[in-house]
Amino acid sequence: MSNFPPKLLNGYQNFMSGRYSDERDRYRVLADTGQKPHTLLIACCDSRAAPETIFDCGPGELFVVRNVANMVPPYEPDSQFHATSAALEYAVQVLKIRDIVVMGHGRCGGIQAALDPAMEPLSPGDFIGRWMSLVRPAAEQIQSNDLMTQSERQTALERVSIRNSIANLQTFPFVKSGDDEEGVSIHGAWFDISTGELWVMNEKGDFVRPDLEEQPFQAESASA
Amino acid sequence: MSNFPPKLLNGYQNFMSGRYSDERDRYRVLADTGQKPHTLLIACCDSRAAPETIFDCGPGELFVVRNVANMVPPYEPDSQFHATSAALEYAVQVLKIRDIVVMGHGRCGGIQAALDPAMEPLSPGDFIGRWMSLVRPAAEQIQSNDLMTQSERQTALERVSIRNSIANLQTFPFVKSGDDEEGVSIHGAWFDISTGELWVMNEKGDFVRPDLEEQPFQAESASA
Amino acid sequence: MSNFPPKLLNGYQNFMSGRYSDERDRYRVLADTGQKPHTLLIACCDSRAAPETIFDCGPGELFVVRNVANMVPPYEPDSQFHATSAALEYAVQVLKIRDIVVMGHGRCGGIQAALDPAMEPLSPGDFIGRWMSLVRPAAEQIQSNDLMTQSERQTALERVSIRNSIANLQTFPFVKSGDDEEGVSIHGAWFDISTGELWVMNEKGDFVRPDLEEQPFQAESASA
Amino acid sequence: MSNFPPKLLNGYQNFMSGRYSDERDRYRVLADTGQKPHTLLIACCDSRAAPETIFDCGPGELFVVRNVANMVPPYEPDSQFHATSAALEYAVQVLKIRDIVVMGHGRCGGIQAALDPAMEPLSPGDFIGRWMSLVRPAAEQIQSNDLMTQSERQTALERVSIRNSIANLQTFPFVKSGDDEEGVSIHGAWFDISTGELWVMNEKGDFVRPDLEEQPFQAESASA
Numbered sequence: 001m002s003n004f005p006p007k008l009l010n011g012y013q014n015f016m017s018g019r020y021s022d023e024r025d026r027y028r029v030l031a032d033t034g035q036k037p038h039t040l041l042i043a044c045c046d047s048r049a050a051p052e053t054i055f056d057c058g059p060g061e062l063f064v065v066r067n068v069a070n071m072v073p074p075y076e077p078d079s080q081f082h083a084t085s086a087a088l089e090y091a092v093q094v095l096k097i098r099d100i101v102v103m104g105h106g107r108c109g110g111i112q113a114a115l116d117p118a119m120e121p122l123s124p125g126d127f128i129g130r131w132m133s134l135v136r137p138a139a140e141q142i143q144s145n146d147l148m149t150q151s152e153r154q155t156a157l158e159r160v161s162i163r164n165s166i167a168n169l170q171t172f173p174f175v176k177s178g179d180d181e182e183g184v185s186i187h188g189a190w191f192d193i194s195t196g197e198l199w200v201m202n203e204k205g206d207f208v209r210p211d212l213e214e215q216p217f218q219a220e221s222a223s224a
Numbered sequence: 225m226s227n228f229p230p231k232l233l234n235g236y237q238n239f240m241s242g243r244y245s246d247e248r249d250r251y252r253v254l255a256d257t258g259q260k261p262h263t264l265l266i267a268c269c270d271s272r273a274a275p276e277t278i279f280d281c282g283p284g285e286l287f288v289v290r291n292v293a294n295m296v297p298p299y300e301p302d303s304q305f306h307a308t309s310a311a312l313e314y315a316v317q318v319l320k321i322r323d324i325v326v327m328g329h330g331r332c333g334g335i336q337a338a339l340d341p342a343m344e345p346l347s348p349g350d351f352i353g354r355w356m357s358l359v360r361p362a363a364e365q366i367q368s369n370d371l372m373t374q375s376e377r378q379t380a381l382e383r384v385s386i387r388n389s390i391a392n393l394q395t396f397p398f399v400k401s402g403d404d405e406e407g408v409s410i411h412g413a414w415f416d417i418s419t420g421e422l423w424v425m426n427e428k429g430d431f432v433r434p435d436l437e438e439q440p441f442q443a444e445s446a447s448a
Numbered sequence: 449m450s451n452f453p454p455k456l457l458n459g460y461q462n463f464m465s466g467r468y469s470d471e472r473d474r475y476r477v478l479a480d481t482g483q484k485p486h487t488l489l490i491a492c493c494d495s496r497a498a499p500e501t502i503f504d505c506g507p508g509e510l511f512v513v514r515n516v517a518n519m520v521p522p523y524e525p526d527s528q529f530h531a532t533s534a535a536l537e538y539a540v541q542v543l544k545i546r547d548i549v550v551m552g553h554g555r556c557g558g559i560q561a562a563l564d565p566a567m568e569p570l571s572p573g574d575f576i577g578r579w580m581s582l583v584r585p586a587a588e589q590i591q592s593n594d595l596m597t598q599s600e601r602q603t604a605l606e607r608v609s610i611r612n613s614i615a616n617l618q619t620f621p622f623v624k625s626g627d628d629e630e631g632v633s634i635h636g637a638w639f640d641i642s643t644g645e646l647w648v649m650n651e652k653g654d655f656v657r658p659d660l661e662e663q664p665f666q667a668e669s670a671s672a
Numbered sequence: 673m674s675n676f677p678p679k680l681l682n683g684y685q686n687f688m689s690g691r692y693s694d695e696r697d698r699y700r701v702l703a704d705t706g707q708k709p710h711t712l713l714i715a716c717c718d719s720r721a722a723p724e725t726i727f728d729c730g731p732g733e734l735f736v737v738r739n740v741a742n743m744v745p746p747y748e749p750d751s752q753f754h755a756t757s758a759a760l761e762y763a764v765q766v767l768k769i770r771d772i773v774v775m776g777h778g779r780c781g782g783i784q785a786a787l788d789p790a791m792e793p794l795s796p797g798d799f800i801g802r803w804m805s806l807v808r809p810a811a812e813q814i815q816s817n818d819l820m821t822q823s824e825r826q827t828a829l830e831r832v833s834i835r836n837s838i839a840n841l842q843t844f845p846f847v848k849s850g851d852d853e854e855g856v857s858i859h860g861a862w863f864d865i866s867t868g869e870l871w872v873m874n875e876k877g878d879f880v881r882p883d884l885e886e887q888p889f890q891a892e893s894a895s896a
Binding site (some may be wrong): 511 | 676677679680681683684685686687688690691692696699700702703704706707709710711717718719720721722724725726727728729730731732733734735736737738739740743745747748749751752753754755756757758759760761762763765766767771773778779781782785794795796797798799800802803804805806844845846857859861865866867868870872882884
Binding site (some may be wrong): 210 | 236
């Protein structure tokens, strides 16, 4: 047990004198009345794809699950610990969140691992190997395409995996689609780390650049 | 499958014109050379406790696992999908991260559920029930203490659970303590949503306010 | 034989009173001294992807081959008529063009036809069927991937086909790579009709958004 | 494989900030609903005779084949790759285009090559030699006429070749003349690079200056 990382303490001081200072009341209210996040966001652990940053969200907005490669396993009501399923259950059943976003991103290390058939287990437990086996059939099919570049195969699997997770989400009995009060809307998104571009999934499952409102890109509108 | 939430698209536009615009080069370099995050941060899904916000971290700094109540299960090398163990394995074995922080927070819904013996399963799968069973023995012992208020019991279990996760972390064979190159430093932290206070765990396991460097905390901005 | 289409005559009048009027001298010089185009551009017949429009090029700049799906067949020195090979020979051997661009585009009808195994011949000659057989092996491999959406398969084949044409270009003995006077540089590009985005091929064969110089997007800077 | 030509990237930026910016909606609609070009235009690769420029056409208007000397080979239903026949088939059978224009132009390098009996093959494959053999009988007859100047012989063959291509067009079974729904109208045109004059073929096969509507040729009526 060593000293707390100084970088984090410095960052925390910045938070206190900056953002917290500006949003003190918001934090107080959120503490007193509880959270009512508008969206469940299932994202990757990757340090370059933090959802609060990409969507410029403040405290209280996003309920966030982060695991390697932003995956949702299928519904498996057994006796195991299911981190992702537990978070999903809490978001939908307790917090009554009605928008769920699965957000993948480019250059995902988990997806890269899934596409490497020669990869050795990282430890005797082979946790990454087992976790990424959630997309193994898809990975094998895509890996066999030798006409696409490695980068194209990676992007393809990143997107197939998002659709796969969305299909898995729909196997949970309490995730009901529909426009009524119980109905949950599920969305897919893919973030390009290199260019900052966000791609969203349309009704056909394709990822397209969203229509953003025209707005003057002024330096002073920076929010972060 | 419905339209992508407008709130998120608006936030993304703010990101692009603001933070991304300022950090374009950093994103490009991070995309080209890969991530080298300094810290693995295990945090809660709670919308009020985003690690990048609290530690004022930019892209590339934190590899983040988020599950309900920021828990680490014990080492279980079986055939199941283990989201948290997989992320831990990737962080330590591939990214060579040497600082791990388990950050809990006040008013945690998962901990609250663990302290409610009358709580019904949220769905037939009872995912939250099973997930929170990771701290059941501790929860039962604390719940039986009728001298503490409910709020004190909640804070107590939040902190016990952090120590529990840290003990579980140490059951993973590849998580070796020590000051050599392989050695991993494990830290605990607890964030008070209401006041913005960060408490860090000391070598005895106690949570204390860290010594922050002196800096001109002007009367009107002082918070702690 | 009917009257010349009035739409074209009207357009021609616009050209004469507008662009030609502005560039009269340039046309005269080009007529007197001959063309010295800087680039051979192999593009699709598609009405939405005219190279002179997309690259804002004036008279004398681009030597343009346009066929269905912007394809280059492999080197076949036989007795047949080879429209594309003839244009390539003329561009490199007579005009001494040293930059060759193969530009594909989204939603290409030829590529769509290649991906439709049930497509009937369009006429007894089956010219499109035979022409698109240049990418048949690639089309079959990509078509068999049932995890990708139809749109993703289409984009994938559009890009594979560009790389295929570039490989075919390199089978022509007079197309020599290298930095000397004889050396030809071959480039790939893909145009997204829907968004206007241009993607260029990098040294790995991947298509990426080019780094464009920052410039103020002012209405009055319009050039066309 | 070298860097993408900067001239083209600069031109693309002009397109994006200018013409694309003005016609964004048109491109979107064309992407969504598909192209419905009114004319198939068979033109030369020559950099001085871009059809979209000469006819001031925007995206979606012209389906364009470009080969050396804007030629159409005769109908040959064999097993070879026929770039021009494939484009013709697609234009008439799929896009249902009913106006076809064969546009030649002055100072055509391909025609010049056809008129040079001493010309050596440009490469062992002799692709231009074989391609221009489509007009060899006509070229030999015109070349033998020593009363015409070289320039007159060139213009004469440029026009003969247009009529030759039109005759070849009519050998395709799916190119049916007539005023009914299936009927295709075929037109000839010849563009004078030096003066900007357009000549159109009349019902006798002669090339004449078209009657343009009287309109004030004012500087400010420029459209481009």
